[in-house]
Amino acid sequence: MDLIRKLKHYRISQDEYKKIQSLLKREPKGIEFALFSALWSEHCSYKSSRVHLKNLYRENKTVLQSFGENAGIIDLGEGEKIAFKMESHNHPSYIEPFQGAATGVGGILRDIFTMGARPIASANYLCFGDIQAPRMQELVDGVVRGIGGYGNCVGVPTITGQTEFHRSYNKNILVNAMSVGYFGPKDVICISRAKGVGNLVVYVGAKTGKDGVHGASMASESFSEDSSHKKPNVQIGDPFFEKLLIESCIEVMNKELVVAIQDMGAAGLTSSSFEMAAKGKVGMEIHLDQVPLRDSTVGPEEILLSESQERMLLICEPKKFEELKGVFTHWGLEASPIGKVISEQVMRLYWHNEILTEIDPDLLVDNCPAYKREFSEWKAKNRLSELKILVAEEKENEKTFKKIVGSIEGCSRSWIYGQYDQRVGARTERDANHSVSVLRLDHSNRGLAIAVGCRPYVMRFDAYVGGIDAVAYPALEMAAKGFTTLAVTDCLNFGNPEKNEIMSEFVASLKGMNSFCEAIDAPIISGNVSFYNETEGENITSTPSTGLVGLRSDKQSLPQDSFQNKAERVYLVRLPQIYFEGAVNNNAKGLGEFNISKLAYFIKSIEKMGADGDVISSRVVGKFGLAYALFRMASLNIGVEIKSDVMAQLLSEPRGLFSEVFYEVLFSVKAACDFLNRYRDNQYHIVELGSTIAEKLILGDKLVVSTSELNQIYNSGWEANFEGLA
Amino acid sequence: MKKCGVLRFPGTNCDFDTWKAVEKSGGKPEWLWHADHFNAKEFEAFLVPGGFSYGDYLRSGALAARSPAMDSLREANHLGRPILGICNGFQILCEAGLLEGALIKNAGLRFVDSWSEIKLVNPSSFWAANIKKDERINLPIAHGDGRYYAEKDTIKKMQDREQIWWQYVVNPNGSLNDIAGIKNEKGNVGALMPHPERALFAWMGADFGKNFFTALGH
Amino acid sequence: MKIGVRIMPRSELLDSQGRAVFKLFKDQGKNIESVRVGRYVELDIRLSDKDQALKHAEEMAESVLHNPLIENYRIEIL
């Protein structure tokens, strides 16, 4: 192969090639092309995003582990800790939705238990295209089956998520999976830093096949039509095998039989071994011929790059190896020594007795390129000087409203989470049917909440606002249930970073997200960047999805999501900063700006209300505005009556029945509770809307509608939209 | 305080949940590993937890049913020891011949997770003994292969001998005769698809499940 | 020696998958009478004697691979 073709094959640019030459002080040879290709891929090296991720707010006193390890860890006090992270599996899921989504779940679970934490919950964030777009029903079906198939079998409940639809994802869906792991007082945290000269490098788990060879560099490339013909790249997941791996790895870690451990994720054995060595400032001798293979035709380069699933690499003292092996054998798995740790900082790779390369791991890991991609200063976008939203007649409103409630954007997602086991582990207090999911922690019995965020339509309005919203909205949802947001993980899904407008949105949304995290003291402790979500020149909506965890220590009962009885008093607590034309007309325009510190204060105040024992139910007003939020609280067919004068007062502001104001929160409280006086504050408004009633939503003279009829439309909406997907 | 054997197969994933349920009810749980025989006489009751033993590969429960521990469980059955199968445990007991019938793919061909109302048809003298005939309770279900099947004569016989333990109020999976749980003829072996160990406390959504384990505390 | 075991549901009642595929084909206007969906297991047996290998396969099919209550099976040499 001539050089040009070789560089193209390995997706190494001319500049990168020059850099390789100068680092090596010689020409790269043989297998080294493959090593650089994998470790310098966008996916492994974060070369376009690193300069921006460096300055994130990622530490506070509760953070035990942040960026740089497989997942972040925070201390919850009382001897408990959690590890969590979110990761994308967009490209593989578009190619083969079932396996793509399944292996996405498997991969994020490994990131968690690699650290010694037992995975206790998963969440997923999904963006699909128009339901009429080619293959879309098949993609939705495959992704949901894949997530369920893997999570259910491995025994980790999938307890929350978010599902969006927009044409910008027609040829590039998003599948982001999050997982949360738990450490009890006696559990050990493990890290991936290799150390101890003479220690064994041990390969554990599935045998290596040709699956996903060049997967890492493929995920770092824009999509072209023929990607779906790249047959050999499909990775096959085996949740049953993963379950065995979880149990055995946690056992060897708790028995202190391992020095360091790392899962083989993107770029498989290469990235795991090189990163472990680079972190420990040591080297390794690795005998590739001793790697267990699925079939004998797998060669050294494929061994290095294979992304076969369910494999781990660990470092073990020679004297503990027999005991370690015993644990794996008990679980039906094999542990094979494939090399050892050496003091000289060099990776020496053998194939039988031949040395394939001797190379300093730092050259590939720490010296990978970092690009300052071009971007522009953010300017507020899509602002209107005035916003006139017409509120129509009652009949017309009712018609519009029913259409919204039954639309794919507005209808129930129970078709999705009804295929996920939400209770295995017996910790689930609030399942995916709730706006915030809650688990009980084993040791302290405190509530741990999980919510995901990022609303693509807000991103289409303004990336800076959208970045703030990606944290503020779910944090507000947590607060409305009395939870404090502790920390955040993110999954930054963007198009081509080489385009100025994409990179500008990346920078702006990250800035918004980060400033807000700092304002509420919720560090971003882990995350993932997925660039090149571009197909044939079309980019997805920039979608920085987030995963939040929150804690609530008191044992007061949690506010429900719905009105429970007639005659509850209903309040709207509001801090109107941005008036938004809303998700209804797809034309994302609005008015106003966020004031971050005021917003942070608002969230703190909402948190106090959410923890108030007199609160019966709560909900953040989100997509489609007030009427929709009230309807969602009426799932038990208890509605609300708002008097005409109250309605008129609300509508004197630039808002419609179905448009959003950032932000407003609804509470229903016991009839005897004087909520207004208890929480009076000049930093936000509280409006008493009215009282709950049976069977109807009455919004002054603007809208009167039967809740049972709406619920019926809401619950059958999915099936109505997806006729072919019984 | 009864000493209870909790069976564990590769892929069992409700093992800790079942363990905790036994403990909370005052029983004394002990693991029984699939690859080993055990002495049935040493235990007063047995639980076969839910999950995906062997990944549900081939047929759910089929591979687990052929393990050494199941030989010992058959002995336990001869001794008349109480045995409870939950979800995958139900599938394993059927595959092992300790209960009649089989559990096949849900009629809708999808995994179903939800709360489900079930009705007690014929009480068991050991498991959930304090729940009365015709009483209805709510328990979570979560399964892909929960559709009970047996031949007509078998079902008829089971009805006659009061072996039908639980029925769904609304059938979620196409189960014959709405069957959610059954017993063997002697009544010592019982199994159901719903998960009592996931409904032990009000905060879980309901606490009907704790009734299943009360006998373990005495 | 490679041996194949074809395992099919015993009746239509037991074959929801078959019915679903059938319905799909019908909706697509295919010229079809019925569809049945079962499993196929390929065993590579370390015996060169045909009869012995078949006997071995039969044992596995009887003891594990099929459940006689709901399935039938057939064995063939591949």
Added chain:
Amino acid sequence: MKIGVRIMPRSELLDSQGRAVFKLFKDQGKNIESVRVGRYVELDIRLSDKDQALKHAEEMAESVLHNPLIENYRIEIL
């Protein structure tokens, strides 16, 4: 006309079911080299012409029955 479609996981790819069944047989001391688990679909096609029926079956196998990314199939007349 009855036509069988045997759908097996592609040989280069992991067959997770086959791996689990194989391990169990090994543990039971069976004389076995490998196990692969696939699906079998029996189509009853309303055509008496063999070639036409086969063509019809192939179309169905291509379009619906198998996933070319992870499976291979073979067609046979039953």
